[in-house]
Each structure stands twice: as structure tokens, then as C-alpha cells.
Amino acid sequence: MDIIRLIIVAVGGQGNLLASKVLAEAALISDIPVRMSEIHGMAQRGGVVESAVVFGDAKSNIISDGDADVLVGFEPSETLRAINKCNQNTVVVTNISPLPPFTVMIGKGVYPDLAQLQKLIQAKTAKLIAFDALALAKKAGNVMSLNMVLLGALLQTGTLPLSGACVKEAIRETTKASFQEINLAAFDLGFAAAQNA
Amino acid sequence: MHKLLTEHPGQKMMLLGNEAIARGAMEAGVALAATYPGTPSSEISLNLFQIAQESDLYFEYSINEKVALEVTAASANAGVRSLCIMKHVGMNVAADALMTLAYVGVNGGLVIISADDPFMFSSQNEQDNRYYGKLSGLPIVEPSSVEEAKDMVPYAFDLSEKLKEPVILRTTTRINHSSGIVTLGKIAQRITTGDFKKDPFNYVTVPAVSRKLHVKLLQNIEKAAAISDQSPYNFTRGKGRWGIICNGVSFNYASDAVMDLNIADKTKILRIGFSHPMPSAMIKAFLKDCEKVLIIEEGEPYMEEAVKAMAQEEKLTLSIRGKGKDLFSRLFEFNPADVRKCIADYFGVNFSAKAKPDLSDVPEIPARPPNLCAGCSHRATFYAVRKAAEGQDTIYPTDIGCYTLGFLPPLSMGDFLICMGSSIGTSCGFSKATKQKVISYIGDSTFFHSGIPGLVNAVFNNHNFTLVILDNGTTAMTGHQPHPGVDMSQMNMDGFQQVSIENIVRAVGVKHVTVIRPYQVKKSIGAIKAALDYQGVSVVISKEGCVLHLKSLKKAVGKPFYVSDKCKNHRNCINDLACPAFYIDEDRVKINPDQCVGCAVCAQICPENAILPLKRSKA
Ligand code: SF4
Ligand code: SF4
Numbered sequence: 001m002d003i004i005r006l007i008i009v010a011v012g013g014q015g016n017l018l019a020s021k022v023l024a025e026a027a028l029i030s031d032i033p034v035r036m037s038e039i040h041g042m043a044q045r046g047g048v049v050e051s052a053v054v055f056g057d058a059k060s061n062i063i064s065d066g067d068a069d070v071l072v073g074f075e076p077s078e079t080l081r082a083i084n085k086c087n088q089n090t091v092v093v094t095n096i097s098p099l100p101p102f103t104v105m106i107g108k109g110v111y112p113d114l115a116q117l118q119k120l121i122q123a124k125t126a127k128l129i130a131f132d133a134l135a136l137a138k139k140a141g142n143v144m145s146l147n148m149v150l151l152g153a154l155l156q157t158g159t160l161p162l163s164g165a166c167v168k169e170a171i172r173e174t175t176k177a178s179f180q181e182i183n184l185a186a187f188d189l190g191f192a193a194a195q196n197a
Numbered sequence: 198m199h200k201l202l203t204e205h206p207g208q209k210m211m212l213l214g215n216e217a218i219a220r221g222a223m224e225a226g227v228a229l230a231a232t233y234p235g236t237p238s239s240e241i242s243l244n245l246f247q248i249a250q251e252s253d254l255y256f257e258y259s260i261n262e263k264v265a266l267e268v269t270a271a272s273a274n275a276g277v278r279s280l281c282i283m284k285h286v287g288m289n290v291a292a293d294a295l296m297t298l299a300y301v302g303v304n305g306g307l308v309i310i311s312a313d314d315p316f317m318f319s320s321q322n323e324q325d326n327r328y329y330g331k332l333s334g335l336p337i338v339e340p341s342s343v344e345e346a347k348d349m350v351p352y353a354f355d356l357s358e359k360l361k362e363p364v365i366l367r368t369t370t371r372i373n374h375s376s377g378i379v380t381l382g383k384i385a386q387r388i389t390t391g392d393f394k395k396d397p398f399n400y401v402t403v404p405a406v407s408r409k410l411h412v413k414l415l416q417n418i419e420k421a422a423a424i425s426d427q428s429p430y431n432f433t434r435g436k437g438r439w440g441i442i443c444n445g446v447s448f449n450y451a452s453d454a455v456m457d458l459n460i461a462d463k464t465k466i467l468r469i470g471f472s473h474p475m476p477s478a479m480i481k482a483f484l485k486d487c488e489k490v491l492i493i494e495e496g497e498p499y500m501e502e503a504v505k506a507m508a509q510e511e512k513l514t515l516s517i518r519g520k521g522k523d524l525f526s527r528l529f530e531f532n533p534a535d536v537r538k539c540i541a542d543y544f545g546v547n548f549s550a551k552a553k554p555d556l557s558d559v560p561e562i563p564a565r566p567p568n569l570c571a572g573c574s575h576r577a578t579f580y581a582v583r584k585a586a587e588g589q590d591t592i593y594p595t596d597i598g599c600y601t602l603g604f605l606p607p608l609s610m611g612d613f614l615i616c617m618g619s620s621i622g623t624s625c626g627f628s629k630a631t632k633q634k635v636i637s638y639i640g641d642s643t644f645f646h647s648g649i650p651g652l653v654n655a656v657f658n659n660h661n662f663t664l665v666i667l668d669n670g671t672t673a674m675t676g677h678q679p680h681p682g683v684d685m686s687q688m689n690m691d692g693f694q695q696v697s698i699e700n701i702v703r704a705v706g707v708k709h710v711t712v713i714r715p716y717q718v719k720k721s722i723g724a725i726k727a728a729l730d731y732q733g734v735s736v737v738i739s740k741e742g743c744v745l746h747l748k749s750l751k752k753a754v755g756k757p758f759y760v761s762d763k764c765k766n767h768r769n770c771i772n773d774l775a776c777p778a779f780y781i782d783e784d785r786v787k788i789n790p791d792q793c794v795g796c797a798v799c800a801q802i803c804p805e806n807a808i809l810p811l812k813r814s815k816a
Contacts, residue, residue, distance in 0.1 A: 065553055
């Protein structure tokens, strides 16, 4: 099968690692070879978290610059920071609700302009799906389900060798029972948002 | 039940590399494990710690790696399969015990895990611990994948028992923090009690005994070399006259590159998974039918040196290259694209990489440095020390833990750091060699790990500095593991004592000891000033729980604070304290109530008394 390389970037605490775990679980259910690796970067203390998921018969589990087929960003400036992983055929899915770093919050740094940020990504990649995933997570019932919203949007792009049904099954298996309804609703909202984007 | 105790041989499970290693330990029948926490090895221990609460596995967080190795050396010599887990730099601490343990050997299996960290994702250096195998004479095995990491644990135990030597299982971060699909094997019966048979003439390493034991070690290395030559973990893939020799994750990058470059019919790969002693017969045979050979290994040219020496022994003159300006670096991690490029260059294969996007028009994206948590007690202590030391010429030796982050501005509390416990030892040196006031920091876990000997030294030699012990009741940096100062009943665990840092400090002979609560700013500043005025060794123990830990125990979080209109916008709070709960909105300082834990430190430093607790009605 074709090798698909996915990069997910986020700020610590946004649920990136759980999202990649769900995808890996879904691959396991669908009998698709999968490998993952993570960089925590002191995630607990506000650093960047990056995970790489490689589907198919590759042995490497990290993704070199220019080699990502799909990039999912949980935070817009982090999506832009990871643009070096992309090429002209990459599909990018990003949340556009910013989480400015502390340096910006206290006026010692400039957060990139959101409109320009999207234009830049669009110009350098094949397709950009950008929407306010945080708002949809709130709508689903919990800001913490942001990761599931983005998974929904990712699945809608059809870039992964996984079905939506199978990812939902993985969500049921991997996430806490008390959050399952919210998580599944969040997934659907993200899926629909990507359709309309 | 813990998922790693699942009894379904043949079942597939998605596991983190570190979980796979812990599972491998279960499948090997490990009955005793000891560690000091260190990333990237931490999750191995975390899982065993949890498993120990549900089974008859004995697990302990030891005070440091040397002690952990001593604990496991003893149990293995009583015949109990034992596992000792550490990060690469931990091996330096354990090295004293390691070198002689190699002479003594073991009866039951002992596997020592060394988790190396190329690129230093969370470490102070990127030393290549394969040299510890060479230095001590112990066998090393190195996995290339998560699945293999699991399988290598039982293999290493069998090997250890066959050779009667400890075996080093060396991983890198890219194995520890990768996930992959693992096929479960059988969990072995644990044999938890052994029997130590006295034999002082083989165990007590006085010179006459050691002279004999060194001979035995050399014989064991020879046996190990023969096994290495037959090991299923050293294997060749493909055929052709272009040779690649690789280990660990490099095997993955090399395999993918050979496919991408379409040179599978010309290339054969020798993967070394048993890397000390190197499989010399296998390597010599491999070299003989190669035209040229490329060695791909992260870190130091460990295999390259060995392979070149073997070629010399065989009088082979083919080109063998690895590290070099035009080839692989001794720095950092490799990545698939660079490995592919080096292979293409070395063997003269045409290859054009995918066009990378032009990034020249991307604006500078603000950095996102890690930060002490909102309300972290370390920030409060740093603030108080800064105020107390105002106007003095100071040096701040620091140590390893969350508080290391205090070296960043605006706190700027950290001037020198080399290893665990070094803050105290280097303070002794700075205080003798300079006229500056020395104020050093050490965390509670680090104090137990290796701070105590430095403090004894300081008292005995009459040094002159102030040591601030940041006691937040846990090992915060690596994920809140316990240490001897922790009240374990808080975690609902019995069967532990609690060791008082204050009593140790006094017992060592420190005359000036104060305990402060860093959230009480004025009082703390006063107490620190008094400590700084003291001639000799003074110790300030700053006691306040780690907020992140308290939050997870559901014990923290007071009422959030807010900035009222009394604020005159001079911003001392942001400029001196920089709690990440602050932000600036329309040029005014605000506090994010979702982040603020209500420590009230900012309220105490605001000269206008403008920061107040948020009343419910305001929320
Ligand atoms: S984890 Fe604890 S000790 Fe570390 S920065 Fe956060 S509050 Fe401070
Ligand atoms: S009270 Fe002040 S210093 Fe403490 S957490 Fe809240 S904003 Fe930060």
C-alpha cells in the first residue's frame, strides 16, 4: 500500500497525543501497518508537541522536511511553523483559533496575522482546510474535544487509508466513557466543517 | 487490570516503546526492578510502578542510579530476574558499581536499560552509551523498532543468565517515544524469592579476588563474541556489492532509502542488534563480498571504528566510510531524508528529493519556550531570592529539575549546571575561587539523588554559600515520581517512611537552617536575607507543593486573582515574576482566571495592591 505520512502539531495540553493514539488504534483495527513517534518538548510546561504517524510499509517513523502528505495543526502559528514539513502536494488541516505564546501575551513578540498565515499555507501546499475548531469543540460540549474536531476534519479529506466509522470505533475504545458522546459529536462537527470549508 | 498484564499471546496491541519494554519485562518474568526517573526512560518505570501495585513484582524508585544498580545487582545475585532502568547520563552515576559488577557477574538475569537521547530532547548531553559496553566488557543489545524492543528484553535476560553477566539494553529516544504494533507473547511466571549462596572469594572484590575475576570477565567477553556472531539480532538483508552496516533506528532509515532509491538489487544491509561485542566473523564475511561499505549509526563512530579495524585484520582495502564532513554527523539525530541523501551520494545514485516549499516569505513566528507553570512555587522562591540578594554580586549554580527553567529571563536564576547534584559541589568551588556571593538551587529529589555528599563536603571544608532546597514534594520534571521526602500516604500508599530533608541538613552539621513558605513573600525575603548574611554554609528549605501535581491530586487551586483598576500599569508583576497567567489586553495587565491558581504571590508584590482575589460575582 501507499505510504502516508501525517504530522500533527500542537501546544502541550491540546490533546495531540491522544489524537494520534486514536489514529493508530484505528489502523490496528483496520489491519493497516502504522508507526508513530512523539516529541514532547516539555509539553506540560507550555512547549510544543509534535507527533508523526506513518501509515503503510515504511520502517521510519519520523518525517523529514518536505515529506509530509498531511499536516494537522491544533494551533495556527504552530501550523505555520511546521510548514517546512510540507510540499506542494501536502494537505493541511488547521484550527484557526490562536493560543499565543507567553512572549506574545506580554507584548514581547508578534503573533502572525491569521489571514496572511492562511494565504501563505495555501500558496505552498495542495489544499488548506482552516476553521475555528475551538468553537466547534465548545459546541460539542467540551473545549478538550478540540482534538476530535480536528480528527473529523482530517478524515473528511480522505487522505488517510482509514474509514470514519473505524476511527469512531477507535474513539470509543481509547477515550474515557464519560466523554465519548461529546467526542463523537465533536468528530462529526469537524467532519462537516471540512466539507463546507 | 493493567493493560500490560493482558494474557492473550498472539494478540496485537499498539504500544509506546517504553510500554513495550515494560511488557517485555513481564514476558521475561522480571520479579524486581529499580530505577531513578529520567526521560526518555520514564514510562518504563511508570508502568512497572503501576504493575507492582497489582502483582508480586517488586519495584522501587531508588535514590539514584548507582543505588538502583546496587539493589538489582544483589537481587540478581540471589537468583531473582532483575531490571535496572536509567537514562544515558544515569549510567555515569551507576558507572562505579557497573565496572566492578561486570567482574563479579550475576546468577539470575540482570538487564540494565540505558535510554540514550540523541539530539538531547530532554538531556544535558548526547553521550553514546555503547562505549559503556566496551568499557565494562558487558554485552549490548539495541532494538530498531518497538516490537523488537519488547522481544529483546527476554532475549537479554536469557543471554545474561547464559553468560552470567549483566546485559545492557540500549535504546534511543526514537524507540522509547515511538509507538508501534506489538504482538503479545506469554507472561512468564515470576520467581520472586531467591537464595544467595555465600562465596566471598568470588564476590568480595579485594585485589586478589578481582585479579581472578578480570580473567573470568575476559573469558565471558569471548563467549559473548561467539554468541554475537550467531545472534538472530545481527542479520543481513538483500544482496549486492554495496554494503550498509547500521544499528537501531538507522536501520529503518536505511531500509526505506534503499527502496526509495531503487537500489535494492545492488545493496545489502547488515543490521547490528547485538553491538557489543561486535560480530566479527559476520562482519568480515560481509565485507569480503562488498565493493564499498557505508556505516550508518547515530552518535559516535562506534561501529565504524570496529569495522575498519576488522577490515585491516583481513587486509581488505575497500572503501569504508561513516562519519565525515561530507557524510554523517556525530551530532544529533538522523532523519530519513538525510540518510537517503548520504546513501545516494556515497554510492553515486541519482536522486532528486521532493521540492521543499520556499519559506522566504514566512514571517518570524514567535518562539514558544517552556515555562514554569502558573503559580509554580519555584517562581515565588526565585523572586524572593532576587529581592533578598539585591545589590550583591552573585553566582547562582543550579541543578536538574523544572527549576532549571529559572535560568531564562526575567528570573535569570541559573548560572552553571553540569549534572545532578552539581549545584552544591560547584558552589564549594565558586565560593573558594571568587569573592562573589554564591546562592545555589537544588530540588528535593535531586538533593536525595546526589546533593547530600556535596553538602557534607561543604560543611566539613567550611565553605561559604547559601543553598536553597526547592522542596515541592515530588519529582516534578519527569512526571511526579515519589522520592524519600514524599508523604506516600497522600498517594494512598502504605509501607513507606518519610525522610525529612530538614533533619538531614541539620544532622550533616549545617548551623543555619530555615524553612520558608515561598508564597509568603515578605517573610521569605527576610529569612533568605538572614541566610545570606550568615558566614558559612546556610540552607533555606523552600517548601510548597508542585501546583501541577497538586492539581492532579485534586488538592490545589485557590480562588483566581484579577487586576483591579487600582493598577498603575508599571508592570512589576510581569517584568519580575512573569507568571504565565498574566497577559496584556489593550495595554493593560490582565490575569487569565483559567490559568491562575491563586497563589497570591503577584498580589503581594504589586506596589499598588491592585491585584485582588476574584469574587464569585466577578467570575
Ligand atoms: S510541574 Fe510543578 S514544579 Fe514543575 S513548573 Fe509546574 S508547578 Fe513548577
Ligand atoms: S495569583 Fe498571580 S502569580 Fe499566582 S498564579 Fe495567579 S496570576 Fe500567577
